[in-house]
Amino acid sequence: MNYWVMALYFQWVTPELVKQAVELGDCSMEDLNTGYEQRMLTLEQLQEIKPSFKERE
Structure with a gap:
């Protein structure tokens, strides 16, 4: 599991910080x-990071 996913789960970071990590290539949308x-x-949380993210069925 990616560090950023775990950090967001435990609320150690905000979705905005994870968005920056994705932009820098430290975390991928696949990880999320x-x-x-x-x-x-x-x-x-995912929609805060990437507004176009849709719920899976």
Whole structure:
């Protein structure tokens, strides 16, 4: 599991900081998708990072 996903889950960082990490290449949207699929991240958190993120069915 990516550090940023864990940090967001434990609320050590804000979605804005994770967004910066994605922009810098330290975390990928794939990492975030994995966290969402494992129910570690919420749809709201992901939409703050990437507004176009849609809920999976």
